[in-house]
Structure formats: structure tokens, C-alpha cells
Amino acid sequence: MNSGGASDGLGAEGVSQQDAGRQQWRRLAPPLIAGLVAGIAMAAMVSSQGSNGEGAELASVAGLQIDAAATTMNLAGAKDAVDDAKSCRTPLAEITLAAASGTTSTIRVHSGNYVSPSYVLTDQPQRIAVPFPGAYPSGRGVISIEGQAQNLAVALTPTWKISSLTGTAARNVIWTPKNGC
Numbered sequence: 001m002n003s004g005g006a007s008d009g010l011g012a013e014g015v016s017q018q019d020a021g022r023q024q025w026r027r028l029a030p031p032l033i034a035g036l037v038a039g040i041a042m043a044a045m046v047s048s049q050g051s052n053g054e055g056a057e058l059a060s061v062a063g064l065q066i067d068a069a070a071t072t073m074n075l076a077g078a079k080d081a082v083d084d085a086k087s088c089r090t091p092l093a094e095i096t097l098a099a100a101s102g103t104t105s106t107i108r109v110h111s112g113n114y115v116s117p118s119y120v121l122t123d124q125p126q127r128i129a130v131p132f133p134g135a136y137p138s139g140r141g142v143i144s145i146e147g148q149a150q151n152l153a154v155a156l157t158p159t160w161k162i163s164s165l166t167g168t169a170a171r172n173v174i175w176t177p178k179n180g181c
Contacts, residue, residue: 055172056156069129105149
């Protein structure tokens, strides 16, 4: 007959080591599972922000800012896009550009068939407007940056960072089409 010693797996309180392990697991499992789920959700969110091939989100110029935004554009190549934005048919897109501190970079932006004027960039952010790079209802297109730059930041969501540009770099972009102004 057994008197409850170590040979039957019971501790001092009469609880088996196996039951004690289960109780400890029940206390630790919810926080561990919650942490695991949060980690998976964070990885999925980061993946959905551009690394899955969809692209970075491109913002629209607000209606009241169209005239000011148009001054940053090559109007010969963007007259129709500016007219469409003013008449609330299709908005203009906007991006903000900045280069590394202490450097001067010269770039051009290609958005669909549109080619911007040359921009001389410093570490001071410069906001520019471009036509959306694809058919607006499609919600997707490609932006490319051409020129020379060091540590270039292109403000999309998420920010597109180019450590060293000599030539051309391209990025898939997406947007949510909206009707009217």
C-alpha cells in the first residue's frame, strides 16, 4: 500500500506533479497565447504594408490644395490631370520627398506616362503632386524615381526608403478610389 510518498507522484499537498503542471499551464497559457497571436497579427500587418507585393499607399491632394499642388508639376504633361482634379473627376496624388542631411540630390518622378520636372532635394521635406500612375478606378500602379540620391525617403504608407539611387527605382503603389471631391 502506498502512503502518498514520492513514488506515486504526489506532492506535499496531495496534488500530483502532473496536475500541478496542468494548473501552471492553465495560468501561463492565456498570456502566452495572447502574445503569440499579437506577434502573428503584427507580422501580418507589416506584411500587408508593402512586402506582399501589393504596394505602398499613395495619398490624394485635398481639393482646396489643388492649385498649390499644381505648381510642383510639369503642367505641360499634367494639364488634363489638373483639370480632372479641379472638376472632381480624378484627384491628384501627392508624395513627400527628402534626402540625407548634408547631401543634395536631383531626381524626377515617373507616375504612369507623367514625368515630373527635376527636383533638387535636401533634408527638408518637399511635397509634390503627380497624377495617379494607373487608371484611377484600378487602385494600383507604379511610381518610379530617377536620378541620384543618398538616403532618399519617399513618403508613402509605409515610407519607401532608398539608401543609394543612381538610375531608376520603382515601387508598386495602391490607393482607394473615391467618387467626387
